[in-house]
Amino acid sequence: MPRSLLMISAVLGISWGLLWSVQAPFLRSLGYSGAEYGLLGGVGVISGALATMAAGILSDMLGARRILAVGLLVYAASLYLISTGEWIPLLAGAALMGISNGFYGTSTRALLARIGEDSRLHYNLSHYAAAGSLGGALGSLTGWVPVYYSSSYDVDIVEAYQATIRAVALASLLIAPVVLGLPEHRGSGFQGVVSDVRRLSRPFILLAVFEMIIGFGAAMSIHNIDYYFALKYGVSSGELGSVFAAQQLVMGLLMIKLPSLSDRVGGPLKMYLAVTFSSIPLLIGMTLTGSYLIASILYLVRSILMNVATPLLEAFALGLVPREYRGLASSMLSLSWTIPASGGRVVGGYLLDINVELPLRLTAMLYSVSLAGYAYIGKRLGKL
Numbered sequence: 001m002p003r004s005l006l007m008i009s010a011v012l013g014i015s016w017g018l019l020w021s022v023q024a025p026f027l028r029s030l031g032y033s034g035a036e037y038g039l040l041g042g043v044g045v046i047s048g049a050l051a052t053m054a055a056g057i058l059s060d061m062l063g064a065r066r067i068l069a070v071g072l073l074v075y076a077a078s079l080y081l082i083s084t085g086e087w088i089p090l091l092a093g094a095a096l097m098g099i100s101n102g103f104y105g106t107s108t109r110a111l112l113a114r115i116g117e118d119s120r121l122h123y124n125l126s127h128y129a130a131a132g133s134l135g136g137a138l139g140s141l142t143g144w145v146p147v148y149y150s151s152s153y154d155v156d157i158v159e160a161y162q163a164t165i166r167a168v169a170l171a172s173l174l175i176a177p178v179v180l181g182l183p184e185h186r187g188s189g190f191q192g193v194v195s196d197v198r199r200l201s202r203p204f205i206l207l208a209v210f211e212m213i214i215g216f217g218a219a220m221s222i223h224n225i226d227y228y229f230a231l232k233y234g235v236s237s238g239e240l241g242s243v244f245a246a247q248q249l250v251m252g253l254l255m256i257k258l259p260s261l262s263d264r265v266g267g268p269l270k271m272y273l274a275v276t277f278s279s280i281p282l283l284i285g286m287t288l289t290g291s292y293l294i295a296s297i298l299y300l301v302r303s304i305l306m307n308v309a310t311p312l313l314e315a316f317a318l319g320l321v322p323r324e325y326r327g328l329a330s331s332m333l334s335l336s337w338t339i340p341a342s343g344g345r346v347v348g349g350y351l352l353d354i355n356v357e358l359p360l361r362l363t364a365m366l367y368s369v370s371l372a373g374y375a376y377i378g379k380r381l382g383k384l
Contacts, residue, residue, distance in 0.1 A: 004178050005111065006131040008068075011175045012104075013135025015168045017248060020136075021143030021241030023082070024226035026161035030085050037227045038349015043091055044098035045219065045345055049338040051102030056110070056331020064107035064327065069179040071103030072172050079169035083162045102338070106330050111182070113318045113326040122268045122315035123259045129311045133252035140248060143241020157236075203377050204320040204329065208336035210373035215337035217366030219344030221359035224352060225299065232356050233292040243296045250300075251308045258309060268312035269378045277371055279305035283364045287357035306367075313374070316383070 027037055059067050074096050081093030112124045146160035221228070229235050229243075262271035282302035286295050314333065321329045348359040378384035 002115075002182060004181055005108070006128065008175055008178055009108075009128050009131040010135035011171060013132035013137075013248070014139035014142075015171045016132075017136035017139025017241070017244060018142050018164065019079070019139075019168050020226060020244055021140050022146060022161050022164050024230050025236050026085070026158065026165070027090075028227065028230045029158050029161070033349075034224070034227055034231060034352035035346075035349045038224060038346045038352070040090060040094040041219070041223055041345030041349070042343065044094040044101070045338050045341045046098065047095040048098030048102040049335055051099040052106050052331050052334040052338055053102075055103045055106035056328045056334075059107050059110040059330070060325070060327035064110045065179060065182045067103050067107035068111075068182070069176060071100045071107065072176045072179065074103065075100035076169040076172045079165055079172070083165040083169070085158065085162065102334065106327070106334055109314065109318075109330040109334075110327040113330060114323050118319055118323070121319060122262065122312050125311035125315050126255045126259045130252045130255035133248040133255060136248035137245045137252060140241040140243075140245035143244075147236050203381055204317060204332075207317055207320075207374065207377055208332060210370040210377075211333065211336040212340045213366050213370040213373075216340035216344040217363040217370075218337075219341035220348035220351070220366075221363040222303070223341070223345055224348045224359065227349075228352060228356060228359075229292070229296070231352060233295070235292060239292070239296075243300055247300050247303050250304050254304070254308045255311065258312065262309075262312055267316075267383055268309075269316045269374065269383045272309040272312045272316070273371060273375055273378070273384075275305050275309045276367075279303075280364050280367055280371075283360055283367070287360050 024037070027040075055067050055071075078093045078096035078100055081089040081096065084090070084093075108128070109125070112128055113121060115124055142164075146157065146164045149155060150157040150160040229239075233239075258271065259268075262268045265271055265274070279302045282298045282305070286298045286302070289295050289298070317333055318326050318329055351358045351362075375384060
């Protein structure tokens with residue numbers, strides 16, 4: 001695991017944490033509705049799906065380092081467009097954001113899946129995610145900065161949010177040169193990519209199907225959760241950032257220890273299921289309270305339980321295919337999540353305008369179905 005890759009994860013975590021805490025209050029302050037917020041998310045997911053499809057193939061053909069560098073540049077451009085607050089640039093920025101996420105997520109996973117022995121894959125993925133989560137905790141706390149700046153210096157809050165988003169764009173440009181020092185881990189090349197699809201095992205394909213259900217459910221509610229809190233409780237980027245910071249901090253610390261713990265209890269999949277199943281009652285609980293404090297605590301614990309073990313599931317899935325084909329496998333895994341998520345963001349946005357609690361309740365049902373499907377796969381493979 002190159003330390004430079006951990007540093008990139010941490011810095012991007014800071015930028016994403018800050019953006020997560022600022023973006024929804026920024027758009028809410030400009031008067032955009034839940035449906036419009038969901039539409040922006042849907043545009044990003046669609047473009048991300050297309051980029052993910054290309055990124056997996058290109059990572060195997062050209063090397064993942066170049067794809068990662070392009071993703072960072074596109075990310076910076078998307079943030080500047082979003083900071084304008086105008087509808088057409090917002091749509092363009094959302095599309096570019098999706099492209100950057102597709103390039104970044106696929107290329108980094110391909111890099112990590114070819115580093116070291118397969119028996120250590122869940123360590124690499126977990127430690128990389130931990131660095132991003134710890135950075136996200138720090139970035140989320142800075143969600144208070146635009147609020148403080150606006151109140152202390154009598155600056156319009158919208159202008160403070162705009163400046164914050166542009167600062168995040170600059171940060172992504174500053175770390176771009178670090179990518180050039182990453183080691184290359186080539187895949188199968190063009191000829192191998194053409195035949196890679198049939199190399200993906202049937203259990204991997206089935207797992208991807210259940211991942212599609214997870215993706216739709218998560219996009220329908222959790223991806224709009226910042227707008228949900230802003231709509232239901234009228235919170236600012238400071239309150240949102242504080243919750244997200246706590247979530248990322250705890251997740252980052254747990255991710256460091258979770259791989260070794262999973263070795264003790266029977267493997268990555270078994271640990272993943274044990275942790276994620278326990279998050280579903282908390283998701284329902286969020287819809288039964290009118291207190292932001294209680295809802296935010298439930299969300300905090302739920303999100304930690306649902307997401308902290310995700311690298312373990314990714315390690316299990318990528319371990320089902322040969323490593324020279326893992327660029328495409330990474331792409332397929334992401335696509336199985338992002339394609340249905342495009343519809344989920346839009347549907348969830350409209351449902352928020354109808355009944356603010358409905359997306360969360362439907363998501364709990366979809367999560368239950370998918371996790372049961374993962375358990376079925378594990379039993380068939382003798383992993384549970």
